Amino acid sequence: MSIFTILQAWDRFWFSEVSPLSVAVYRILLGFLTVAFVLLLIPDLFVWFGSQGICSNQAVADWNNGHAVFLNLFSFCPDNDQFLVAFHFVFFLAAVALMLGFHARWAATICYLCLTSLYHRNPFIFNAGDTYMRVSTFWLIFAASGNALALTGRKKRANPQGNFNDYKKVSIWPLRLLQIQLATVYWHTFFCKIVGGPWIDGTAVFTASRIEDLQRLPLPYVFEHAWTINFLTWSTLGIEGALFTLIWIKEFRYWVIAFAVIFHLTIEYHMNIPLFEWLMIVSYVLFIEPEHLAFALTWLRNKFTKQNVTAL
Amino acid sequence: MGLEQAWNVFAPEPRRGNPHLTAIVTYQDGTSKLWTYPRMERLDFFTKIPKERYRKFFDDNAAWSFPMVWPDIARYVARIHYAEKDNPPILVTLTRFSSDILPMEAGLGKPNLPQSDTKVLGVYEITAKDLAGVKPK
Numbered sequence: 182m183s184i185f186t187i188l189q190a191w192d193r194f195w196f197s198e199v200s201p202l203s204v205a206v207y208r209i210l211l212g213f214l215t216v217a218f219v220l221l222l223i224p225d226l227f228v229w230f231g232s233q234g235i236c237s238n239q240a241v242a243d244w245n246n247g248h249a250v251f252l253n254l255f256s257f258c259p260d261n262d263q264f265l266v267a268f269h270f271v272f273f274l275a276a277v278a279l280m281l282g283f284h285a286r287w288a289a290t291i292c293y294l295c296l297t298s299l300y301h302r303n304p305f306i307f308n309a310g311d312t313y314m315r316v317s318t319f320w321l322i323f324a325a326s327g328n329a330l331a332l333t334g335r336k337k338r339a340n341p342q343g344n345f346n347d348y349k350k351v352s353i354w355p356l357r358l359l360q361i362q363l364a365t366v367y368w369h370t371f372f373c374k375i376v377g378g379p380w381i382d383g384t385a386v387f388t389a390s391r392i393e394d395l396q397r398l399p400l401p402y403v404f405e406h407a408w409t410i411n412f413l414t415w416s417t418l419g420i421e422g423a424l425f426t427l428i429w430i431k432e433f434r435y436w437v438i439a440f441a442v443i444f445h446l447t448i449e450y451h452m453n454i455p456l457f458e459w460l461m462i463v464s465y466v467l468f469i470e471p472e473h474l475a476f477a478l479t480w481l482r483n484k485f486t487k488q489n490v491t492a493l
Numbered sequence: 494m495g496l497e498q499a500w501n502v503f504a505p506e507p508r509r510g511n512p513h514l515t516a517i518v519t520y521q522d523g524t525s526k527l528w529t530y531p532r533m534e535r536l537d538f539f540t541k542i543p544k545e546r547y548r549k550f551f552d553d554n555a556a557w558s559f560p561m562v563w564p565d566i567a568r569y570v571a572r573i574h575y576a577e578k579d580n581p582p583i584l585v586t587l588t589r590f591s592s593d594i595l596p597m598e599a600g601l602g603k604p605n606l607p608q609s610d611t612k613v614l615g616v617y618e619i620t621a622k623d624l625a626g627v628k629p630k
Contacts, residue, residue: 240562244561297495301495305549307549312499319495366500370501373501384597385506393534394534395548407601455542455543
């Protein structure tokens with residue numbers, strides 16, 4: 182292999198062009214989950230972020246060791262409940278706009294600003310899934326996710342063939358950033374786990390299954406036998422390892438995704454961590470070939486609208 | 494920027510304890526009330542979903558660390574228990590109850606231990622300033 186070949190591969194990886202379909206489908210799914218995120222916060226909005234709530238600005242400043250936080254829209258109107266309501270309403274509209282593809286870049290920007298502001302106002306209630314949502318909306322700002330399946334520019338894009346293969350190609354690098362972000366999640370969690378202890382000796386899943394506040398539905402047999410617990414613990418490492426390595430290889434990709442979906446659905450069944458598993462599952466769409474997505478979307482449209490358009 | 498990230502989910506090991514917090518609110522006349530937040534293990538399938546933030550805030554974070562939020566929790570609990578103008582809350586005591594999760598060799602096939610380890614996290618005096626702007630319910 183020559184240096185020239187490596188440079189060519191690098192160039193192809195970052196600077197070729199691709200259909201916007203993958204990022205568009207991801208935008209829709211992420212937008213849907215962001216809408217759910219906004220709605221789920223409403224019942225206790227004032228408890229977590231209100232002027233008379235459970236966490237003061239001072240406590241957060243102390244947590245940050247007094248360092249100023251750069252991005253927090255609540256800094257403009259601290260402890261103002263009217264502002265909080267208006268903020269949340271705008272966030273809701275932006276999440277809906279993101280889902281529908283109405284000025285998608287602006288919608289992603291507003292969603293990112295809102296998610297970051299909420300995080301900086303009360304970081305103690307957010308989990309890794311919320312972090313993933315926040316950084317994903319940031320990368321979506323750079324993606325041409327509004328160039329397909331979007332309200333804005335719909336008429337301009339209309340094509341007589343009526344399939345999903347004809348979108349004008351766009352730069353691939355924002356998609357690469359989103360893919361690398363997903364791989365980074367699994368890379369980091371994998372290396373945090375293999376340092377030793379219960380993930381290596383095969384007992385970590387036992388401990389996780391005994392955290393009472395996380396339990397949702399019981400999984401009979403599985404958590405009562407050492408061999409199933411060992412199997413699940415080491416399978417977790419295997420799947421997480423594959424999700425930043427084998428997922429890049431075409432021949433393995435869909436197998437890795439299939440196992441990862443089963444893995445996350447199992448956690449979703451047993452553990453109550455709303456949205457987290459779904460956020461990871463919908464991200465796999467970023468690794469699906471656009472022509473396969475086009476095929477699936479055409480098939481779905483034919484099925485639900487009784488049209489008969491050739492998928493590929 | 495909000496882009497800092499760490500993905501040490503259940504790593505290097507899952508949490509090894511089951512906690513819950515309670516608050517005892519003491520009123521001016523010497524009476525008291527016990528408060529706890531919506532605890533996941535007591536909620537039904539659907540209620541758990543929007544209330545999961547309580548789990549994150551209390552069970553993952555405030556119960557073990559982040560003492561900077563304990564006075565805020567005390568003030569919040571006092572405010573939601575402020576029922577009579579002439580009998581305001583004057584003290585809030587935060588207590589953590591917890592139990593260790595047994596290692597697999599010892600715990601397989603057995604129920605979790607009861608959450609009976611007790612630690613008082615703090616006793617907080619409630620002042621008129623803490624209750625300012627709150628209407629007695």
